[in-house]
Amino acid sequence: PARVGILTSGGDSQGMNAAVRAVVRTTLTLGGEAFAVHEGWAGAVAGGAQIRQLGWDDVAGVLHRGGTVLGTARCAEFRDRAGRRAAAGNLVRRGIDRLVVIGGDGSLRGAEELRREWPTLLDELVASGEVSGHDRLSHPRLRVAGLVGSIDNDMAGTEMTIGADSALHRICAALDGLRSTAASHQRTFVVEVMGRHCGYLALMAAVAGGADAALVPEAPPAEGWQDLLVRRLQASRAAGLRDLIVIVAEGAVDRLGRPVRSADVGTLLTERLGGEGSRVTVLGHVQRGGRPSAYDRWMPTLLGHAAAQEVLGDGDLPAVVVGVRSNRVTLTPLPEAVRAVDAVREAAEKGDFDVARAARGRSFAT
Ligand code: F6P
Numbered sequence: 001p002a003r004v005g006i007l008t009s010g011g012d013s014q015g016m017n018a019a020v021r022a023v024v025r026t027t028l029t030l031g032g033e034a035f036a037v038h039e040g041w042a043g044a045v046a047g048g049a050q051i052r053q054l055g056w057d058d059v060a061g062v063l064h065r066g067g068t069v070l071g072t073a074r075c076a077e078f079r080d081r082a083g084r085r086a087a088a089g090n091l092v093r094r095g096i097d098r099l100v101v102i103g104g105d106g107s108l109r110g111a112e113e114l115r116r117e118w119p120t121l122l123d124e125l126v127a128s129g130e131v132s133g134h135d136r137l138s139h140p141r142l143r144v145a146g147l148v149g150s151i152d153n154d155m156a157g158t159e160m161t162i163g164a165d166s167a168l169h170r171i172c173a174a175l176d177g178l179r180s181t182a183a184s185h186q187r188t189f190v191v192e193v194m195g196r197h198c199g200y201l202a203l204m205a206a207v208a209g210g211a212d213a214a215l216v217p218e219a220p221p222a223e224g225w226q227d228l229l230v231r232r233l234q235a236s237r238a239a240g241l242r243d244l245i246v247i248v249a250e251g252a253v254d255r256l257g258r259p260v261r262s263a264d265v266g267t268l269l270t271e272r273l274g275g276e277g278s279r280v281t282v283l284g285h286v287q288r289g290g291r292p293s294a295y296d297r298w299m300p301t302l303l304g305h306a307a308a309q310e311v312l313g314d315g316d317l318p319a320v321v322v323g324v325r326s327n328r329v330t331l332t333p334l335p336e337a338v339r340a341v342d343a344v345r346e347a348a349e350k351g352d353f354d355v356a357r358a359a360r361g362r363s364f365a366t
Pocket of ligand 1: 152194195288
């Protein structure tokens, strides 16, 4: 039977387990065999006990659990060709030539590199006697399906990444919690949220949590933004609002690309707003923790099911991102998704925010 390896890689996110469960059970239903690759790409590089066959019951009781039961890691070794060579050897020796990778853009980029290099890496491994000629012949290609597991919602090929909705729930609960103490003291709270270079969580939290202002990387504020922010908050206070909230994305920058830090925004508001001043709350990893929302259970289940079908089938595309668009499961060629993310990053690095926003608009939900 065809053998499918499943791994979760990079920062964990709520809902990864639902995806793992669906991939395993769909694989078994379609007559394949499922293998866990533990601790992300590090498990593929290490091989041995880190690659373990899974049965139906091994993924029982995981649907509602946060994080990833497979373990995850950010693996530096896999970024080098030598690491990918070791991984290719470990996988092919176990007869695995289909992978479902659940992770962020870095993890999926790694999957695409491994797929591209697979034939050459196997030739080298045969030449050095580490892999048999028979293994090489029976596994000429690697098929890859990527599911985007990340709270950041920063990857092309899907409107929603696995975990973003749960993280948003976590942020909203924190904002609700801060409101009563903010109102009691008539304080302004500056809340820093995760998202790396993407402002999705910050923007959506501002909308869903009713924040007074948000600073996001995609819309860097112009010169003099500090005065504008202070004036706006003063106007809200004058209108009788007791609880004010400013959300700062961890990746927020100004027009010159300089980081806008939550601590500095807090100092600014304490100096300029008078009264009880402001307080800064950095939400941190609590955003990535806890149980997945209902959406982060059913959506990854549908995607995991589609991913297993895809790697076990003989479709034209050797590497896809299985994502969701307009509530439908979609397939995007993995190289195309990687290029789209690069385009956003390059434009943003050049300070070309209009281009970055346009590129993001084509391939992202925000
Ligand atoms: O990519 C997910 C994420 O949580 C980002 O929002 C954040 O910048 C980063 O990971 C934190 O990484 P780590 O868990 O390695 O500290």
